[in-house]
Amino acid sequence: MVTYWVTMLAGATMAAVPSGFFAPHMMLQRERPIPVWGIAGPGEKVEVSFAGSRASAVADSAGNWSVDLPAMEASSEGRELKIGDRAIGDVIIGDVYLCSGQSNMQFPLCGKSASQHDMKGNALVQIANDPSIRFTSPRRAYCDALTNDVELIWGRASRADLERCRYEGNHEEGSISAIGYYFAKYVREAAQVPVGFIDVSRGGAFIEPNMPPNEVKRGKELALGAFGGHQKPGVMWNAMIAPMTRFPFKGVLWYQGESNKKDTNGVYLAKFTALVKGWRREFGNPKLPFYYVQMAPCSAGHLSVQLQQAEYEKTDPDAEMVVINDIGNLKNIHPRDKDTVGLRLALKALRRDYGFSDIEASSPVCVRAEKLADDRVVLTFDHAEWLYVLNEDTSLAADFELQGPDGRWQKAMIDNFKEVWLWYAKCNVKNGTFKDNQIELSVAGLGEPRRVRYLYNSPWQGSVFNQASLPLSAFEREVR
Numbered sequence: 001m002v003t004y005w006v007t008m009l010a011g012a013t014m015a016a017v018p019s020g021f022f023a024p025h026m027m028l029q030r031e032r033p034i035p036v037w038g039i040a041g042p043g044e045k046v047e048v049s050f051a052g053s054r055a056s057a058v059a060d061s062a063g064n065w066s067v068d069l070p071a072m073e074a075s076s077e078g079r080e081l082k083i084g085d086r087a088i089g090d091v092i093i094g095d096v097y098l099c100s101g102q103s104n105m106q107f108p109l110c111g112k113s114a115s116q117h118d119m120k121g122n123a124l125v126q127i128a129n130d131p132s133i134r135f136t137s138p139r140r141a142y143c144d145a146l147t148n149d150v151e152l153i154w155g156r157a158s159r160a161d162l163e164r165c166r167y168e169g170n171h172e173e174g175s176i177s178a179i180g181y182y183f184a185k186y187v188r189e190a191a192q193v194p195v196g197f198i199d200v201s202r203g204g205a206f207i208e209p210n211m212p213p214n215e216v217k218r219g220k221e222l223a224l225g226a227f228g229g230h231q232k233p234g235v236m237w238n239a240m241i242a243p244m245t246r247f248p249f250k251g252v253l254w255y256q257g258e259s260n261k262k263d264t265n266g267v268y269l270a271k272f273t274a275l276v277k278g279w280r281r282e283f284g285n286p287k288l289p290f291y292y293v294q295m296a297p298c299s300a301g302h303l304s305v306q307l308q309q310a311e312y313e314k315t316d317p318d319a320e321m322v323v324i325n326d327i328g329n330l331k332n333i334h335p336r337d338k339d340t341v342g343l344r345l346a347l348k349a350l351r352r353d354y355g356f357s358d359i360e361a362s363s364p365v366c367v368r369a370e371k372l373a374d375d376r377v378v379l380t381f382d383h384a385e386w387l388y389v390l391n392e393d394t395s396l397a398a399d400f401e402l403q404g405p406d407g408r409w410q411k412a413m414i415d416n417f418k419e420v421w422l423w424y425a426k427c428n429v430k431n432g433t434f435k436d437n438q439i440e441l442s443v444a445g446l447g448e449p450r451r452v453r454y455l456y457n458s459p460w461q462g463s464v465f466n467q468a469s470l471p472l473s474a475f476e477r478e479v480r
Contacts, residue, residue, distance in 0.1 A: 016084030094194025103203035111167025182342025296328035
C-alpha cells in the first residue's frame with residue numbers, strides 16, 4: 001500500500017500534507033465534528049478551513065497533526081477544504097457509509113463482462129445524474145502491520161464517473177459496489193440528504209482478515225482460521241480500514257459469509273459478534289449501526305451461517321439484517337439483482353436513522369408456534385400486517401415442516417389461506433393470502449407436533465412474504 005507517512009529528520013521543514021483520505025469530490029460526515037489529519041514538519045503550524053470554519057494545530061515531534069472542524073449540516077454545495085497551502089475542491093457534506101464484506105458487496109454496478117455486474121447497472125448509468133451521491137474504494141490491499149494512511153479517489157453519480165468504474169475483468173480494482181450505489185440512491189432520494197460510501201470489500205474474503213487487532217489476538221478463542229495472504233486474520237483491517245477509524249461514519253453495510261460457510265455450531269456467530277464489537281471500539285462509536293445481509297441461498301452449506309446471522313440480530317439493537325432468500329441463485333453464488341438488496345438495506349436505515357417510522361423495513365418473524373386441539377399448529381408473526389405465499393412455479397407451496405413424536409420431520413400443509421388469487425388465468429399464477437398475521441399447518445397422521453421449521457430444504461427459496469414484499473427467513477422453533 002502507498003502511504004504518505006515518512007520518517008522525518010529532526011529540524012526538517014515540510015508543508016502540511018493531508019491524509020490521502022481527503023481528495024476532490026469527497027463527502028464529509030454531517031452533524032459530527034469533522035476530523036482532518038495529516039503530516040507536516042515537526043513543530044509546523046497547520047491551518048485548516050472549510051465552509052467558514054477554521055482550526056489549527058501544531059505537528060508533533062513525529063510530524064503528525066490533526067484538527068476537528070465543528071459539526072455542520074448537510075449540504076450538496078461543493079466547497080473547498082483548505083489545508084495549509086493545499087485546496088481540495090468540490091467537497092460536500094452528507095451521510096457516509098462504510099461497505100465491507102466479500103464479492104457480493106464488491107459486485108460491480110456495471111461492466112463489460114456478460115454476468116459479473118448488476119443486472120440493471122449498464123442501463124442505469126446512462127441516465128445517472130446525481131452529484132449528491134459520492135463513492136470511492138481504496139486499492140484492495142492487505143498488510144501484516146497497521147498502516148497509517150489510505151489513498152482515495154472519489155467519484156460522483158454521473159455517467160462519466162460511473163462508466164470510469166466499469167468492471168472490465170479485474171475484480172480487484174476500479175469497479176463500484178452495486179449494493180453501495182443502490183443503497184445510497186434510495187436513501188438519498190427518500191431522505192433528501194447527500195449520501196456517500198467507501199467500499200472496502202474484497203472478493204472471496206473470509207471474515208478473519210477484517211478483524212481488528214484485539215480480536216486477532218483472541219484467535220484460538222474465536223477459532224480464527226490459519227490462513228495466509230489476504231485471508232490472514234487482520235490484514236485487510238490493517239491495510240484498508242484502520243487508516244479510516246478517525247472518520248465518523250454514519251453506519252456500516254456488511255455482506256459476507258459465503259467463505260465462512262463451514263463455521264457451524266455458533267462459530268460464525270462468535271466471529272461476527274467479535275468483529276462488530278471490535279469495529280465499534282476502534283471507531284469510537286459503541287452504537288455504530290451495522291446493516292447486514294443474510295446470505296442468499298447458494299448451496300447446502302449456507303443454512304447454518306444464515307441461522308447464525310439471524311441469531312445475531314436478536315442480540316444487538318444497533319444491528320439489523322435484511323433477508324434475500326427470494327433472489328438467490330443456486331447455480332451462481334452471486335445473485336445479479338443488487339437493486340433489491342440495496343433497497344432493503346435502505347429501508348432499514350431510513351426507518352432507524354431518518355425518521356421513517358411508518359414504513360415496514362423488517363421481514364416477518366415467527367414469534368409463537370402453538371398447538372391446536374386437532375394436532376394442527378398455528379404460527380404467529382411480527383412484522384406481518386398481512387402475509388402471502390408466492391412461488392415462481394405458480395404453486396402455493398411453502399417449505400414448512402413439522403416434527404412429530406418420533407423425531408421425523410414431515411412436510412406440512414397450509415390450512416388457512418384466506419384467499420387464493422389467480423393472476424392472468426391463462427398463466428395460472430397463484431397468490432395465496434392469510435388472515436391477519438397467522439399461518440396454520442398440519443401433517444396427516446403426525447401425532448402431537450413437537451417442533452416447526454421453515455426453509456431447511458433445497459432449493460431454499462423463500463416463498464412467504466409480508467405486506468412490504470419482504471421474505472420470511474429460515475427458522476426453527478418449539479411448538480408449545
